[in-house]
Amino acid sequence: MALIVVDASILIALLDSNDNLHPAATAALLAHAGDDLTIPASAYSEALVRPARAGRLAEATAVVGSLLLAVAPLTEAIAEEAAVLRARRQGLRLPDALVIACGTSLNADRILTGDVRWRHLASSVEVVL
DSSP states (O other): OOOEEOOHHHHHHHHOSSTTTTEEEHHHHOOOOOOOOEEEHHHHHTHHHHHHTTOOHHHHHHHHHHHEEEEOOOOHHHHHHHHHHHHTTTTTHHHHHHHHHHHHHHTOSSSOOOGGGTTTTTTEEEEEO
């Protein structure tokens, strides 16, 4: 069983059927249904903003629960790795650095994202289109 770290973009797309990435995100998560899925707490929070604004937070968290998606806490090691990534790549946003750092710190087999700018940030990054 593989460890898969999920970026907010994947969960946002899954929760919004009108999102352009929805079909690809759904297919990617189905392809990894037998794996250990993890999302950093920062990305989990980011993905829940739209549902919270729409008064659909409970529905969104139920979907997340059905995925058996574990929420990884922000640890010192992840925070430090994110800082190093951000220092090396000036255009990299902190939320993105936190997801990549979570994946590398946990030795994830894959980091799923919908962000094509991540292609060369880590060998484990898989861009879902």
